[in-house]
Structure formats: structure tokens, C-alpha cells
Amino acid sequence: LEVVWRVHPLQYVGGGQRSPDGEDPSVTLFREYLRLKTVHPEPDYDAAVRFLSRIAVELELPLKKIEVCPGRVVSIMTWEGTEPQLKSVLLNSHTDVVPVYQEHWKYDAFKAFKDAKGDIYARGSQDMKCVTIQYIQAVRKLKAQGWKPARTVHLMFVPDEEVGGHKGMETFVTQPEFQKLNIGFALDEGLANPGEAFTVFYGERNPWWITIHCPGSPGHGSRFVENTAAEKLRQVINSFLDFREKEKQRLNTSECFTLGDVTTVNMTMVKGGVAYNVIPAEMDVSFDLRIPPTVNLQEFERQIQEWCAEAGQDITYEFAQVSLFSKSFHINPFLKMLNKEIFPAATDSRFIRAVGIPAIGFSPMNRTPILLHDHNEYLNEEVFLKGIGVYERLIPALTSVPALAGEA
Numbered sequence: 001l002e003v004v005w006r007v008h009p010l011q012y013v014g015g016g017q018r019s020p021d022g023e024d025p026s027v028t029l030f031r032e033y034l035r036l037k038t039v040h041p042e043p044d045y046d047a048a049v050r051f052l053s054r055i056a057v058e059l060e061l062p063l064k065k066i067e068v069c070p071g072r073v074v075s076i077m078t079w080e081g082t083e084p085q086l087k088s089v090l091l092n093s094h095t096d097v098v099p100v101y102q103e104h105w106k107y108d109a110f111k112a113f114k115d116a117k118g119d120i121y122a123r124g125s126q127d128m129k130c131v132t133i134q135y136i137q138a139v140r141k142l143k144a145q146g147w148k149p150a151r152t153v154h155l156m157f158v159p160d161e162e163v164g165g166h167k168g169m170e171t172f173v174t175q176p177e178f179q180k181l182n183i184g185f186a187l188d189e190g191l192a193n194p195g196e197a198f199t200v201f202y203g204e205r206n207p208w209w210i211t212i213h214c215p216g217s218p219g220h221g222s223r224f225v226e227n228t229a230a231e232k233l234r235q236v237i238n239s240f241l242d243f244r245e246k247e248k249q250r251l252n253t254s255e256c257f258t259l260g261d262v263t264t265v266n267m268t269m270v271k272g273g274v275a276y277n278v279i280p281a282e283m284d285v286s287f288d289l290r291i292p293p294t295v296n297l298q299e300f301e302r303q304i305q306e307w308c309a310e311a312g313q314d315i316t317y318e319f320a321q322v323s324l325f326s327k328s329f330h331i332n333p334f335l336k337m338l339n340k341e342i343f344p345a346a347t348d349s350r351f352i353r354a355v356g357i358p359a360i361g362f363s364p365m366n367r368t369p370i371l372l373h374d375h376n377e378y379l380n381e382e383v384f385l386k387g388i389g390v391y392e393r394l395i396p397a398l399t400s401v402p403a404l405a406g407e408a
């Protein structure tokens with residue numbers, strides 16, 4: 001017997017309607033979205049755009065597709081407010097996800113398997129396909145109730161966040177189409193919280209990716225050659241990792257610090273050498289550094305220059321990722337009340353903040369271990385559903401903020 005389940009799209013998620021198998025339709029939609037393989041290194045962005053186009057039709061919202069770079073489309077659904085001259089509210093999410101080590105997963109990472117406890121396993125279940133569907137379902141429910149926003153709401157879906165945002169948000173914020181959105185405030189991704197509370201992120205650390213090149217004298221592997229690359233490499237590694245240890249201590253000994261308040265240093269790549277018995281002419285080492293917005297970045301670079309100079313002659317460095325001006329700090333008095341932190345990694349919020357728009361990182365996931373980018377990433381369906389309710393209250397609150405000084 002085939003049960004055809006058809007309701008008007010706007011009623012689709014009304015007061016606890018369940019599909020024949022008892023699953024909330026918001027959960028069904030979430031699992032459908034999780035099955036799209038928008039995974040690096042070759043994300044199926046077409047599938048995401050097709051999915052979002054269908055949703056826009058269901059929600060009866062216009063959808064703009066802007067190709068910000070070749071093959072990289074930003075999709076924007078716009079719910080026009082009753083006071084469209086006021087600055088708008090942006091609900092941002094990225095559509096891409098990071099790769100998996102499938103052999104370490106309990107279930108297929110793209111099947112969205114739901115276990116007996118209601119835990120949904122999939123890459124992107126926390127980062128951040130949950131938030132995308134929560135925005136959509138909150139909007140759908142608010143529309144079904146006949147509610148209308150005063151300020152315009154934009155739902156933005158961007159590619160390439162996980163690879164640095166260069167062909168996504170970083171480029172898009174510089175384009176006229178972005179300015180035209182007239183955004184006054186943005187929500188973007190946060191992190192799960194294992195306890196009862198939700199965490200809100202008001203800034204981010206600065207990601208620096210650096211490679212240090214250590215040249216040296218080559219020669220036979222049987223001799224005491226002077227000025228070798230390896231001796232310099234060792235000094236460089238020691239300086240970086242000693243600093244790492246200090247920062248780790250600082251985090252562990254201060255009760256009021258979270259990861260976002262200290263600098264992390266991780267040695268992530270080493271290169272060099274061609275044979276056991278040939279002393280190499282160069283050895284390179286790369287680090288992933290994450291620096292809090294309170295640190296003077298010019299001074300920090302000088303520190304790195306000192307470490308290089310101390311390690312020997314002709315050592316050079318190059319950045320694959322750097323910012324010498326913190327683009328990620330936003331203080332607002334109302335934030336004093338919140339459980340607020342500096343985001344330890346990097347998100348598209350930093351590009352939004354860099355053009356002067358306040359952005360908050362928030363993913364409504366409490367009672368949930370932090371599993372983004374990890375094996376067996378999951379989210380419980382009840383936690384997911386509660387998050388929709390959070391946005392059902394948050395969207396009206398944000399869009400009804402009265403005109404501020406200087407606003408039309």
C-alpha cells in the first residue's frame with residue numbers, strides 16, 4: 001500500500017504533523033539534505049542549488065543565484081519585510097562539508113542513518129546543514145502562521161566555506177550584489193555545547209597558515225656538515241612548540257579562558273630530503289596558528305621573525321593564510337548577558353564582520369558533543385527540532401528591532 005502524503009507546503013511542518021512513519025517532516029527534510037554529497041574536494045553544488053530552488057518555490061520566496069566565481073553560486077532567498085527601507089537580517093549558512101574517513105564511521109556518512117535514540121549520523125549534521133534546515137523550517141512555520149517580518153530577511157547559502165571562503169563569502173562581500181542586500185546584522189554558524197547552555201560567538205581567532213623554509217649546506221650523510229637545514233628546522237620547531245606549550249598552560253590554568261582566548265599552534269606538515277645519505281639543501285615546516293583578536297598581530301609577526309633569525313641564516317617564511325588586521329571582533333553591550341566566546345576556528349563571519357556588519361556565530365545545539373569535522377558526526381532529532389523553535393523566536397526578535405540611529 002502506497003501512502004501518498006500531500007499537504008500544502010506551508011502547512012508541511014504545522015504543529016507536530018508527522019509522516020506515516022512517525023518522523024517529523026523537518027527531520028525528513030534535514031536527512032534528505034544531508035544525503036547530498038556537497039563534500040570536498042569536489043562538492044556537488046548543483047544538487048544543493050536544485051534542492052534550494054525547490055525550497056524557495058515551497059516557501060514562495062524569490063531566489064537569487066549569483067555566480068560569484070566560476071562554478072561557485074551563492075543562493076539567496078529573500079523574505080521582504082513590511083519596512084524594507086530598514087537594514088535587513090542575514091541568516092547565513094554554507095552548503096559544503098569536509099571529507100570523511102568512512103572506515104572510521106559507524107554508518108555511511110551520507111546516508112543520514114537515524115538510530116533508535118534519534119541520533120542522525122552524517123557529515124554536516126552539526127556543520128552546518130542542521131542550521132540551514134532550521135532557518136528554512138522556522139521561516140516556513142512563521143509564514144504558515146501568517147506572521148510577517150518588519151525588517152527584510154535574507155537566507156543566504158554559500159559554497160566553499162570549508163576551504164577558506166575565497167571563492168565564496170570572501171569574494172561575495174566585495175560585490176555590489178552583496179551591498180544591495182543592505183544587511184544590518186548577521187547570524188552564522190557556531191558550535192555545539194555538551195551542557196544545557198547554547199554558546200554564542202561574537203568574534204573569531206585569526207587563522208595564520210605559515211611555512212618556514214630552512215635552507216642549509218648539503219653534503220654526505222656520513223659527515224659533520226656545518227649549517228645544516230635540519231639544525232635550523234629543529235630550532236624553529238622548538239620555538240613554535242615551546243610557545244604552544246605556554247599557551248596550553250595558560251588555557252589550562254585560567255578558569256575564565258576558553259580555546260578562543262589563547263593562541264593555538266600545530267605543526268601540520270614537514271618537507272625535505274631526497275635520500276638517506278644526502279644532507280638536504282632545504283627543509284620546510286608548516287604550522288596552523290589561531291590567534292585571538294586581542295593579540296597585536298604585527299607584534300606577533302615580529303616574534304616569528306625573531307624565532308627565524310635565532311634559528312640560523314637565510315631562513316624565510318611565507319603565509320598561505322594571514323591577516324594582519326583583526327577582522328573579527330565585535331563588542332556589544334547586550335552580549336554581556338550571554339554565554340559568549342571567541343570562535344576557535346574560522347568561519348565566513350569574519351568576512352561579514354570585515355565589511356562592518358555585526359555577525360554572531362550560533363548553532364542551536366545543546367546537550368551535544370562537539371563533533372564537527374570528526375568521525376561519526378551526529379545530531380539528535382529532538383535537539384534539531386528544538387533549534388527550529390529557537391529561530392522561530394529569534395527571527396521575530398531580530399527583525400522587529402526598531403530603526404536605529406542613522407537608519408532610514
Ligand SMILES: CSCC[C@H](NC=O)C(=O)O
Pocket residue numbers: 161162163164165207321345346347
Ligand atoms: C583559514 S580558512 C579555513 C577555514 C576553516 N573553517 C572551518 O573549519 C578552518 O580551518 O577554520
Ligand SMILES: [Zn+2]
Pocket residue numbers: 094127128161189347
Ligand atoms: Zn561550518
Ligand SMILES: [Zn+2]
Pocket residue numbers: 098127162372373
Ligand atoms: Zn567546518
